[in-house]
Amino acid sequence: MAPPPAAPPVKLIFTTTSLRNVTIATASDSHYYEVVTHKWEPEASASTHVRRLQGESGIMLPVAELRRGKEREGHEDGVCTGVVFVRSPGGEERGSGGAEGANPENGKRDQVDQEDVIAPDVFLAGGDDGKSLGTFTVPTGQHYTWRESKRSIELINPASPDKPLARFHRHHRHLGVLRMSAKPSLDVAVEIAEDSAAMDHFIVSFLLAEARRRR
Numbered sequence: 001m002a003p004p005p006a007a008p009p010v011k012l013i014f015t016t017t018s019l020r021n022v023t024i025a026t027a028s029d030s031h032y033y034e035v036v037t038h039k040w041e042p043e044a045s046a047s048t049h050v051r052r053l054q055g056e057s058g059i060m061l062p063v064a065e066l067r068r069g070k071e072r073e074g075h076e077d078g079v080c081t082g083v084v085f086v087r088s089p090g091g092e093e094r095g096s097g098g099a100e101g102a103n104p105e106n107g108k109r110d111q112v113d114q115e116d117v118i119a120p121d122v123f124l125a126g127g128d129d130g131k132s133l134g135t136f137t138v139p140t141g142q143h144y145t146w147r148e149s150k151r152s153i154e155l156i157n158p159a160s161p162d163k164p165l166a167r168f169h170r171h172h173r174h175l176g177v178l179r180m181s182a183k184p185s186l187d188v189a190v191e192i193a194e195d196s197a198a199m200d201h202f203i204v205s206f207l208l209a210e211a212r213r214r215r
Contacts, residue, residue: 011027012033049066064084080211153167
């Protein structure tokens, strides 16, 4: 008896081509992420905030903050210098050390312990060998790797590199210069999409990996 067909991937649609201000969601909003960089912060050092819509409650939960600026010697202005996960893998607010918990309105915390800040090249390790854009680890301990593929990027499990688990589709424009005829999108395997903690790491890793590809 033939095995049942694999479940179709979850398609996430991007509202813009920006990695700093964009909504990433399914058509039904079953998965809904908001990526916001506030206009009142200096462009070169503005932090990007990632939030996730929590079910039917309509509450946008702060997930992570991507910090920018010359916080570390040798980094250019505007390049991510640190990743802060505002919520723990279980979804509750993190309150280790001096952190006071996240403000649900803007995703920021009044204080963040230095040990909570993860260097981007630690969270998304590697990517300097010309073969990949980096490897990250989800809370379950599983490793995933982003790699370039046909002017775009795809996600693989290093143990099964021939079976991509996610693929980014770039936007298309009418005649190549007019308004978009097809918005950017991400096809994500169900095994990742059904795990909210894995999805949080997946979204943050995508923002970092695609930024590396564009540089």
